[in-house]
Amino acid sequence: MKLINQIIWITALLWSANPAVAGNKAAWLDSFKTANEHYQNNNYQAALKGYQIILNQGYESADLYYNLGNAYYKQNEYALSIWAYEKALLLKPDFEEAKVNLELANRTVTDKVQPMPRIAWWYYWQKIKQLFTVKTWTILSIIGAWLLAAGLFFLLNSRKHALKRTGIYLSFIGFAFAVFCGAIAMNKNHLMHNPHAAIVTTSNVYVKSAPEEESADLFVIHSGLKVSLEDAIGSWQKIKLADGKMGWVSTDDIKPL
Amino acid sequence: MVRLLAILPILLCSLPIRAQEIRFLVEANKKTITLGNTITLTYKFIGGNATDFRPPKLVDIDYASYVTQGMEVRQFNNNVTRAVTFSFSIKPRKTGEFEIPPATVMYQGNRMESDKITIKVLDKSEAEKGIYEQIAENVFVKAYLSKNNVYLGEQVKLTFKLFKKVNMPIAELNYKSVPEYDGFWKEVLQDNRNFEMKEELIDGERFQTGILESVILFPQKTGEVVIDPYVMHAKIPYQTKRRGYPSIFDDFFGQVKYYDYDLSAPAIKIDVKPLPPGKPHDFSGLVGEFTFNAALTDTQVEIDDAVTLNIEVAGQGNLKLIKPWELEFPSGIEDYPTKTHDNISTSSGLMSGSRRFEYLMFPRREGIFKLPAIRFSYFDVEQEKYVSFSENDLSFKVGKGTNVNTVESVGGQHATIQNDVDFINNDIQFIKFNNINLFPMGYSAFLSAPHIAFTLAPFGLLFLLVFVRKKKEEEAKDVVGTKMKRATSLAKKRLQTAGKLLDEGNEDAFYNEVSRAVFGFLSHKFAIKESEMSKAFALKKLQEAGLPQELIDKCEKLIDDCEFARFAPGPKGGVARNIYQNAVEVISNIENKLARQ
Incomplete structure (x- = not known):
């Protein structure tokens, strides 16, 4: 049994800890700390630049986005700070400081959009999804798989009738748990890697009725507003507001999450 | 003339006919007319009896009367000149110079042509232009704008002033249209209700002047904003003369007529620039030059003593735009409605002075009370940048006081008044700097190697356990x-x-x-x-x-x-x-x- 565990661990380590990546990561972690020092010395410009360089190098974390958001906020770039806080909360839904700061940043947004009411279970689903990160949901689904295996073990290996029955129940529960948590993890993972929302970054944007410059202006939105993304054609993106208003904007005017 | 005509036939019969020089002349009663008036042409045939008068063929000129024939006899130095006259009126249809072609008559079997004549027809306004130019020099409205390239919200002064030469006669002067100032917030310094005229010497000439309207304008929209002209209507008397153009300085004799004349300063254009980007979050909307001061009257008081916070903004600009700060006082302070004290003057022609807000507070508990940060920022037009002030460190200490604090008692127990923990200032939470981590972008725990490995592991384990047990059973049988x-x-x-x-x-x-x-x-x-x-x-x-x-x-x-x-x-x-x-x-x-x- 020890051998199997070792094999798993070694595979896992080999997979995730590419030595080249690991070496760079330590270096970038250092520059992350340097940027934080800049921030602590009220040198927000330098801190901002530092965070951006790390992002450009292909590294991210909820902390990095959160600090980036703070630096933007201190530079009065509220729309971009909203974007950064939203990114941080995507990676870490229970990030309390990011929630507080996002609310403060959202006070600077001009547009007030009344969200369209949804059916009740949709809110429950969102609440449940927001409970844990992708990682936690994945671990939970792994636990489910173990329960299923344990249940099957009792079912196959035990001679006593009572134990066999317990095994059946356990495997059912384990299976359901693994599938449920796995589905949430998959859904969240999908949303994270395929942006479905964006923040308006231009101070005011005329939303068009069609993906053409000549088309009619439907309404105006302002920087900092969160919009959901629908279709995209070339440099045009169809957006939808929380109240259901839809239209086309240039991709230059928004920053996808 | 009538009498002369009456005796003509007698004269014609009695006077001996003498050889005379023969002439065919043409005369007009006036050579220059305005459009719509008539000219009377008189053709004179001197020296014989002419018949079959044929008037000239006219283009663009109508005949205004029939041809009347007459006889004119002039006598001097015993020389009698006899002339046959043909007269009629014409009315030109358009302006310009017209050459009237000759008329013809029959004389002793020959057809004779008259002289030609040129007449001039002027437009009515063309004819009066001269006089309007003359009027414009003597009475006019001028607009004075303090600055024509300003920032949004920056104050400008606009004055309309009336000028009139002292000897210029004006019968009536009315306001015709006054600018609306669309796109501006205005502060009236002086309007036409208290209009009065003063004498002023300009370039050696005596003028009567008066300010029609003076306003301070605060542009509310950007771009080129046009202010409508200030228009006044004047009636200027004049007397008609028989010949030439009328003059306004003529003495008043006979019939007095009036020229209707509109005086107006030209439309004024103001270029309004938008404020540059980088507006501070607490931007007050004020544009100009200001100073800011926030102070407490006391820093050490006893419970229930009043403490006053004064916030004063002074300077030049739209001070009337400042609203009282909405301060969230710490709990334990009872605050009263804010009082606003204005000392705003426009006497310098620009809005300046100060506005002070007075916050009266009564501390109901002892301790140190810190007031929230008071921030003020405006756009400085001289430096062309935003200027911010902030007062963060206002605090005062409240002592116990001599009156024993009444402790509210509820149900026999000491009750402490509980308050929520409120934010004093709205500032963001500090950055994270402990236990920070980084991941390669796009990394996800889902479907990662450990995920797959750990999910498959229990089933591998299960398989092995079942396999081992099966093997044991086999062995037991052997x-x-x-x-x-x-x-x-x-x-x-x-x-x-x-x-x-x-x-x-x-x-x-x-x-x-x-x-x-x-x-x-x-x-x-x-x-x-x-x-x-x-x-x-x-x-x-x-x-x-x-x-x-x-x-x-x-x-x-x-x-x-x-x-x-x-x-x-x-x-x-x-x-x-x-x-x-x-x-x-x-x-x-x-x-x-x-x-x-």
Whole structure:
């Protein structure tokens, strides 16, 4: 049994800890700390630049986005700070400081959009999804798989009738748990890697009725507003507001999450 | 004339006809007219009797009357000149210069042509233009704009002033249209209600002047904003003259007519620039130049004593735009509605002065009270940048006071007034700097290697566990195999027992045990039934198993020694130990050899 565990661990380590990546990561972690020092010395410009360089190098974390958001906020770039806080909360839904700061940043947004009411279970689903990160949901689904295996073990290996029955129940529960948590993890993972929302970054944007410059202006939105993304054609993106208003904007005017 | 005409026939008959120079002339009563008026043309034929008058063929000119024929006789120095006259009126249809072609008459059988005449027809306005130019020089409205390129919200002063030459007669002066100032927030300095005129000397000429309207404007939209002109309507009297153009300075005789004249300053354009980007979050909307001051009247008071916070903004700009700060006082302070004190003046022509807000507070608890940060920012037009002020460190200390604080008692227990923990300032939470981490972008725990490995692991484990158990069961079913496996351990146990017996000196039991160990081992190892067990059979089995002869001989000797010692009387001493060692050696050797095969 020890051998199997070792094999798993070694595979896992080999997979995730590419030595080249690991070496760079330590270096970038250092520059992350340097940027934080800049921030602590009220040198927000330098801190901002530092965070951006790390992002450009292909590294991210909820902390990095959160600090980036703070630096933007201190530079009065509220729309971009909203974007950064939203990114941080995507990676870490229970990030309390990011929630507080996002609310403060959202006070600077001009547009007030009344969200369209949804059916009740949709809110429950969102609440449940927001409970844990992708990682936690994945671990939970792994636990489910173990329960299923344990249940099957009792079912196959035990001679006593009572134990066999317990095994059946356990495997059912384990299976359901693994599938449920796995589905949430998959859904969240999908949303994270395929942006479905964006923040308006231009101070005011005329939303068009069609993906053409000549088309009619439907309404105006302002920087900092969160919009959901629908279709995209070339440099045009169809957006939808929380109240259901839809239209086309240039991709230059928004920053996808 | 009438009388003259009446006696003409008599004269014609009585006077002798004398040879005369013959002429055919044309005269007009005026040569320049305005459009719509008529000219009377008179053709005179002197020196004979002309017949068959044919008026000229006219283009763009209408005949305004019929041709009337007459006779004119002039007499001087006994010379009598007789002329036949033909007169009629014409009315030009358009402006311009017209040459009237000659008219013709028959005289003594010949057709004679008259002279030509040129007339000038002017437009009515063209004719009056002269006078309007004259008027414009003598009475006019001028607009004064303090600045025509401003920032959004920056104040500009606009004044409309009326100028009139002292000797300029004006019968009436009315306001026709006043600008609306669309796109501006205005502050009126002076309007036409208190209009009065003063005398002023401009370039050596005496003028009467008066301010019609003076306003301070605060642009509310960007781009080129146009202010409508200020228009006044004047009636200027004049007297008509018989000839030439009328003049306004003529004496008043006869009929007085009026010119209607609109005085207006041209439309004013103001270029309004938007405020540059980078607006502070707490931007007040003020544009100009200001100073800011926030102070407390006291910093050390007793409970229930009043403390006043004064916030004052002073400077030049739209001070009336400032609204009181909405301050969130710490709990334990009772605050009263804000009072606003204005000291705003426009006497300098621009809005300047100060506005002060007075916040009256009554602390109801002792302790140190820190007031929230008070921030103010405006756009400075001189420096062309945003200027921010902030007062963060206002605090005062409240002592216990002489009056004993009444502790509210609820249900006999001391009740503390509980307050929520409120934010004093809205600032963001600090950055994270402990336990920070980074991940490669796009990394996800879902479907990562550990995820897959850990998900598959329990099933692998399950498979192994089930497999091992199944194998055990198989082995349990194989009795012979089990026995063979157990042979060695049984033999070892017996030998151990034998060793103990030897130590105790129980030799009979010792030999018995050794021989049982050897036979037991052999019977289990080679699956020999107990009934078939004999020395010869066992040795045969050993040979069949292909063991070396040496080992078989050793085994035979061991069995023989055991048998011999068992049944031979008397003490055997060292022999027993020798046999024990041989037994261990033989059993382990056979075991090893068999295991190798």
